[in-house]
Amino acid sequence: MIKHNLFISSxxxxxxxxxxxxxKEEVVFPCIPTLQFVKFPKLPLYRNVGGKNTKGISYTIAKGQKHSLRGSVLLCYDIHSYFQGSLPVLEKPLKLKRIEQYPGFLSDLEGYNSVQDYMQKTLSKKSKYRFNLYQRKLEHSFEIRYTVYFGTITKExxxxxFDTFYLLLRKxxxxxxxxxxNLHPDLWNFYHELIYPMILDKRAAFFVTYDQEKPIAISLLFFxxxxxIDIMRVFDIDYASFRLGMTSIIKQLEWCLAQQFKFFDFSKGDYEYKNRWATKRYSFEYHLFYDSTSLKATFLANGISFYFTAKQYLRDLDLHIWFHKLTHRLKNTNGKKNSLTKPQFKAVSSTILGDNYTAISISSLKESHLKKTLIDFLYQNSEKLSDLQVFRSKTEANSYAIKGKKNTAIFTIPKHQ
Structure with missing residues (x-):
């Protein structure tokens, strides 16, 4: 059972x-006193307050209380099976259907002295080396700082x-x-109102990685x-070579261990990085309570159970991925496809630049794909941004040169980008 569960807080x-x-007014049923519900229109069906917008709830059953459902069904979304534990025997005629949905992942932090201790004991030697390398290369190439907004943050x-978070997520x-x-206006507006007071109350935090004054990775955690609890995370895809997500996780685990949190919950969704970092796997479940003396309630509960079971079966077939791609295409019918073509660097001597190239300011570059190319060069050659010079060819269209402290290369941006 999760004590002081944020998702059922006032x-x-x-x-x-x-x-x-x-x-609609919230309703409390005495048999499940820790949850509030709102009624669906036209059906004897109630869903828990928070609905599908929580990252895991748990509840208790009150002993000796009459079920008081009176022909109704209660739908509880996202029951956290790891923290819920076993349920007491229900008193008739109250019955429960448990429907397994998304997988969840968490890290048990107890017994670890530091993030390096955690990585040493939970990751392979190769992964530990690579993740530390990403962080070293990032901090070598850029002026990086990490800031945690927890308990205090100006509204400005x-x-x-929050606006940067949206732009990076959309990008x-x-x-x-x-x-x-999460980008749907209704949900985004909800988060915008919710998170500010929660940060001030130490129930949420922004973890931000800055390149000088520019946020390049933002993670939102609830407590x-x-x-x-890992709620949302995003990074600037121009910096993809540096695997910002891995460095963000290292810094967050480091902070959570220092704050003596016992668990880091990666929450719902089966992703490779969660499998790599987590120590435990669990399931999110939907729980259906219903009055078994009512034919209408029994029929409705069975129908809902079948619907969510079938939906999870299709999700297991990865059809949701195709669905999200289709909806994106329908919403962006006039949008241009992003090219995956990467320019190839050709190492050259800096002396060949001569009069064939003219210097351009990095700060003046507007093209995102060109900025990403410069960042890829930094990663591949372990150069620093502060040492970088960029040139444009005077004779060849879309041809550029990059000169660092130790390396010089020329490259061409494909015309269709």
Whole structure:
């Protein structure tokens, strides 16, 4: 059982109701006193406050209480099976259907002295070396600083980071040609109102990686008692070579260990990095409570159970990936496809530049693909941005040269980019 579960707290519930309940009053059933519900229209069906916008809840069953459902069904989304534990025997005629949905992943942090200790004991030797290398190369090439906004943040900084978060997330998923539910205006507006007071109350934090004054990676964490919960994370895809996501995880685990959190919950979704970093796998479940003396409630509960079971079967076949790609394409019918073609660097002597190239300012570059090319050069050659010079060819269109402290290369940007 999660103590002081954020997703059933008064602040989360009040803001969620304001955005998603459409004016409906919350209802509490004495048999499940820790949860609040709102009614679906036209059906004897109630869903828990928070719905699918939580990252895992748990609850208790009150002994000796009459079920009081009276022909109704209660739908509880995203029950966290690891923290929920076993349930007491239900008193008739109350019955429960448990429907397994998304996989979840978490790291048990107890017993580890530092993030390097954790990496030593949970990652392969090769992965540990590579992840530390990414961080060293990033900090060598750029003026990197890491900032945690926890307990204090100005409204101006908050709005700036929130807007940057949106732009980076949109940029990433446009590149993947997929939709992302978090970018839906209703959900994004909900998060915008919710997160600021939660940061001030130490129930949330922004973890930001800066390149000088520019945020290049942002992660949002929520906190429930001794659990840190990974809500959203994004990085600037121009810096993809440096694997910012890995460095972000290292810094967050380091901070969580220093703050003595017992668990780092990567939450729902089966991704390679979660399998690599997590120490435990669990399941999110949907729980259906219903009045078994009611034919209508029994029929409705069975129908909902079948629907979600079938939906999970299709998700296991990865059809949701194709669905997100299709919806992105339908919403962006006039958008240009992002080319995956990468320019090839050709190492040359700096003396060949001569009068054939003219110097250009890096700060004046507007083309995202050109900025990414410069960053790739830094990664491949372990150069520093502060040492970099960029030149444009006077004779060949889309041809450029990069000169670092130790390396010089020429390259051509494909015309279709």
């Amino acid at each position: 602040i989360f519930s009040a803001i969620w109701l304001r955005h998603f309940s459409k004016g 900084t908050y709005d700036f980071l 990433r998923f446009d590149a993947k040609q997929e939709t992302n539910n 429930s008692d001794s659990v840190a």
